[in-house]
Amino acid sequence: MTTKEDRYKELLPRIKALTEKEPDPVANMANISAVLKEAFNFLWVGFYLVKDDQLVLGPFQGPVACTRIDKGKGVCGTAWAKKEIIIVEDVDQFEGHIACNNLSRSEIVVPVMKNGTFMGVLDVDSDKKDDFNDTDAAYLLRITDLLPL
Numbered sequence: 001m002t003t004k005e006d007r008y009k010e011l012l013p014r015i016k017a018l019t020e021k022e023p024d025p026v027a028n029m030a031n032i033s034a035v036l037k038e039a040f041n042f043l044w045v046g047f048y049l050v051k052d053d054q055l056v057l058g059p060f061q062g063p064v065a066c067t068r069i070d071k072g073k074g075v076c077g078t079a080w081a082k083k084e085i086i087i088v089e090d091v092d093q094f095e096g097h098i099a100c101n102n103l104s105r106s107e108i109v110v111p112v113m114k115n116g117t118f119m120g121v122l123d124v125d126s127d128k129k130d131d132f133n134d135t136d137a138a139y140l141l142r143i144t145d146l147l148p149l
Contacts, residue, residue, distance in 0.1 A: 004040075008139035011039055019146045028147055030059035036124065036143075037061035043103055043127045047112070048076050049120035055080060058120065066100040074098035076121050079109040083118055085137045089130040101125065108132040110140045114149040 015035055019028045029047045036045045038061075046060020048069060055069040055076055066074075072081040074097055079086045088107045091097045104125040112120045122144050126132065 004133075005135050005139070007039055008135065011035060012139070012142065015143055016146055019148065023148055025147055025149050026059055032122075032143060032147075033059050033061040042124050042131075044101065044123070044125040047120055047122055049112075050080070050118060055120060062125070063101050063103075066098055069098065075107050075109050076123050079111055079121050080118060083111055083113075085110050085141065087132045087134075087137060089132075091125075103127045105129045106131045108136050108140065110137065110144055112144045112147060112149070114147075119149050 015032055018031045018035070022028055033045045033047065036042060044060065044062030044065065046062065046065060047058035048055035049058045053071065057065055057067045069077045071077050075086055075088055075094060086109045088094045088097070091099070091104055091107055104127065106126045106129050108124050110122045111118060112122060122140055124132070124136070124140065
């Protein structure tokens with residue numbers, strides 16, 4: 001049986017090959033979103049980027065999403081304010097959760113940093129509770145480090 005970690009290990013070279021020769025961050029975020037969505041069948045995978053003191057929707061795969069998120073609001077805005085990975089086992093238990101899609105049950109948000117500057121977040125939602133753990137956090141962080149921002 002293939003574990004989640006095994007799948008991430010298989011994906012890393014594929015994602016690296018897609019991103020290492022492509023300097024455009026939007027193209028790379030689009031491909032990363034597609035690869036993760038396809039590999040894990042997550043409900044939603046995408047990026048929010050800092051623009052004019054808000055997180056603004058970037059490339060994603062999945063249902064329609066919220067377009068703008070303020071710092072400190074929802075899981076994405078909280079990850080921005082704290083500059084740390086946030087794993088939410090049950091979004092209904094997260095105070096201030098922004099329900100962009102009512103099918104979302106759990107979520108992980110990984111800050112995208114470049115040279116110590118917060119650039120945005122990688123946001124992944126699942127339709128299953130408690131779908132994310134430290135394995136996701138470690139590998140998604142490695143994946144965001146591949147972005148040429």
